[in-house]
Amino acid sequence: MVLQRNKPVPVYGKATAGASVKLIFGNQVKPGVAGADGSFQLLLDPMPANSNGQSLFVISGDTVEYKDVLVGEVWLCSGQSNMEYTMNRSAHWYKAKRSQGLDSLQVSQENNPAIRLFLVHRDLNKPSDRNKGWQKAESPWVGQFSAAGYYYARELQARLHVPVGMIAASVPGSAIEPWLPARPSAQNKDSVEPAGKFFSGLIKPLAPYALNGFLWYQGETNCMLNQREEYTQSFLLLIKSWRDLWNSSSLPFYYVQIAPFYYSQSKGKLKQNERSLAFFRAAQDKVLATTHHTARIITTDLADNLQDIHPTYKWEIGKRLAWLALDRTFHVKQVSQGPRINAVSYNNHQAVVNFANAESGLVAHDSSKIAGFELAGKDGKFYPATGMIMKNKYVQVSSPSVPDPVMLRFAWKEDAQPNLFNNAGLPAEPYSTGGAEVAD
Template sequence: MYFKKLKFITLSILLLCTSPLFSQITLPKILGHNMVLQQQQKVPIWGTAAAGEKITVSFANQTKNTVTDQSGNWSVKLNAMKASFTPKDMTIKGKTTIVLKNILVGEVWLCSGQSNMEYAMRKYSKFQTAIKGNKPPEDDLNTAKNTNIRIFLDRRKYMDPNPEHTGWESAMGRPLVDFSAVGYYFAKDLYAKLNVPIGMISAAVPGSRIEPWIQSSKLEFEPKLKNGKILDKLNNDGGDSGKFYDTMIQPLIPFALKGMLWYQGESNCFLNENIRYTYKFKTLIESWRNDWQDKKLPFYFVQIAPYNYSASKDRPLTTETLPEFWEAQALALHLKNTAMISITDLVDNTADLHPGYKWEVGRRLSLVAANKAYHQKNVIYSGPVFQKMKIVNNTIEVSFSNIGSGLISRDGKPLDWFNIAGADGKFLPAKAEIKDNKVIVSSPEVQHPYSVRFGWNEAAQSNFINKEGLPAVPFRSDNPWEKLFK
């Protein structure tokens, strides 16, 4: 009789402990030990517990109280804080208590995209075989020891709440091996510029198109051009829309960020996309900003590298497929608080879809962030960008923005990859000379020039740069989409 009574009491206790009344506080995977919280912003902290449970969050001399709703959801916002190298603990208390340890306050960035963003530090040996430019100044994979750079690798199958509250790590040792090389080098260079803790979140999937990164419902529309023409519904392109958004981006919302980095496009370029990609890209940027409730959230991206798309046996692509895609990417610059880097010079072999210069890609993105997000206007972040053209007699005079300290030829030879055409639209190789920080383009075979193109070929790796060593961005003055995109 005694044992039956004891068994009944034990079972009753177990049932009570597993009922909603006694359910434990659960946190999203992104909230954990070793994380970095965004400085100078209100910082959301959120999770679940039993319905009607009182929750207290304490961190850095702040205490916030709330009560869960009928579904057990709760959230608070910590007041804006200054950057701090001093590790602190966060206590989250309800009927149970969670203590998150070793938390810093600094700058937090999300980097996303496909394989070139996912490209992990474990491929470091490929960096060392790069034949252009400077190699990484040190063997970061084996020598990195900065505990103030923290990383979070967003794995689509492992984003469920973790009772151990792990996920964030210092950027060193084994955790760094699998982390995005672009993300790490961005953080490393940004740390040197700002001297505050840096937190990087990497959410990238090799081979992914842009559609899986956009919430499915956001793609159900027909873009309308300025001339009134309506494009087919974007979602007709397929591509598993929302697949990675649902599993990798949504679980991060609304973790406080300073900005976003994007390196993707190769998979959509293989589909010969142009203006349709621009509208998808616009939708991604605007919808992610809306998710984070910040229409001004910085969004910086990489213009994909030269590659032999025309060699594809599956689709009828040409040497102009990639330049047209570059153009589609660049149209997104019409959105506020966006910026783009060009990497046409960072390729050793145009048959390699994954060039190894990831430290330089990360550095260039950090230049953008320094100039745009942190207002260091003395930092030059881009090579020459086409601004306007003017027909002068039998030449075309081309003006550029982002000239930096001046326009030059990288190797001292005449500028290459310029083409010029008359009204017939037949483009021919042209002579291009720098004069007063403009480029004068001409050809004896084109007596009445009408338009000009630069780098308009998938293999183009021009010697045209500014004195800061950043490459000019490919362009065509006869861009058919510039006046139609909205």
């Protein structure tokens, strides 16, 4: 396994009621006594990263030895099928248009003993021969693991040069509600599964295992339920409740803004339109204004087939999440966000758009014209518009259908795949005048 560096590390379990318990790891020796119910918890002092495997001993009558224990970074990744999506599955699509991941042979040959993997299957509270505990990053375990989670670990380990332990707990097709603590107000008739099911079965049993943050890739199911404000509230509760489990309000929480897909063509109970995805993304992003140590990646460029809700570029997902952590958690020099519109002015029959996060410059891929913009006049009707990069730092936007624009949108449709990036290769963020408050 990997133990979290630079933090107190709880070691916990069951022994005979009232029995003495001794914990030994490296030069640390921690004595304690089991409680009336036999449970015990002892704390190891904070430790620096260590790539040399050591034995951890727990002694209470019998001796339990955990061998080859490393100290480094521990992260929990969770969500629905796009987070569960395995390395084996990803390998079938490694030859994608934008970039390439590991192919099947490379996945089978992965051997990185500095990365350790713990794959949680459905209910941690029930015995299962599939919960194998911690494994080294080698075959067959790499192939069965979350592709986004593994590529995250790969980038983090390569950049930080410390061991990385990844815990993956995801359920395909799950809505957000089962990942929340059970509460009466969560009983929503549109919930796919009862609130609290996965929180109590998959997440709660992992605490208080020391970790440094969370990765979340979920939302497609709730988007199909046409949720907006209710998703924001659920998302805020999820972030708070998971942090509360680990007794830390500052644990980083990094998530994925869901990718382009034809939600308007889906056959769900609730009819979607071409804007539903845009407003759902805005609902996702509302948590950024009220929660610290929270950030997200944009995926508008990572879908080759808008009929497939499972984009293939999990290597890009993992890398971009790692860039967030490198920049914001580890303060390593790394551009982690794409251009973000922060000011729009209107004059001479056009919009002038200024960006934050554009220090490395604005880039148009495959064309000199920027796709994905729309303009509206006072009548509120939006029409396609064209953008041109000016002086490498702002964009002029115009449309022959809107002589006097007063509102602007960017990437505000389910099929929007704009070609505006920064020099780090990160796409510009979706935007709408009025943000999530202006609905069609």
